[in-house]
Amino acid sequence: MKRPPSISIIRGLLFTYDIENTDDLERESFIASKNINDEKELMELFDELTKPEFLSYTKPEQEWFIESVEYHLSTNDNFDAIFKTMATYFSDPINDEKKFMQTLLNCLKKYTNHTTKEGGFIHAEFSKRTDIPEVPIHENSIYSYHFSYIGNRAS
Structure with missing residues (x-):
């Protein structure tokens, strides 16, 4: 049975960047060192921190993440349900939340294919x-x- 798209699972995947996550000074420093409004640096951040977690999920769960991001991008969701409820280690605010999520989607697809x-x-x-x-x-x-x-x- 196919699961419906879920904004909460996307937020769960991004929990790595939340200050509520377990204290890890090295991780926190790495997150803060990246310009998340620069696509290349954001991809480096995802490659280092999101990729290992994403690959730990089953194939159906990975597909659910991808389908959920695709769905919410296609409905022009502003992703407030994620970003307005999450305090992060990012040094700067996210300028374009849709671009951030599109970059995440591109990375998730890359992780399943490479x-x-x-x-x-x-x-x-x-x-x-x-x-x-x-x-x-x-x-x-x-x-x-x-x-x-x-x-x-x-x-």
Whole structure:
């Protein structure tokens, strides 16, 4: 059963940046050092702090996050339900909340589609071997397995 879009789960994902979160001076300093109104720096922040948490969720939960952000962006939500109820470690106020959320969405989609080094699953592909004759001695001998590591994926 598909879950309806939820603004509260988006806020939960952004709890990392809330001052109500557990004290961690290094994390707090890192957050405060970034210009969250600069897309590149915001992406660096998401890559460092949001990505590990996002990847810890199951695939259906990850899809729910993405679909929820997409839905609220498509309805021209101003995201006050998130930003007006959250005190953050950001050094500056967010100038464009929709742009912030669009950047978050782009990052979440990137995390579900790209390789990471933190651990993960193996993707297997079959491909026809070109280094042996076309007439096989055994039916499977013309095929090889190609395994590639494509990152951390909760399932």
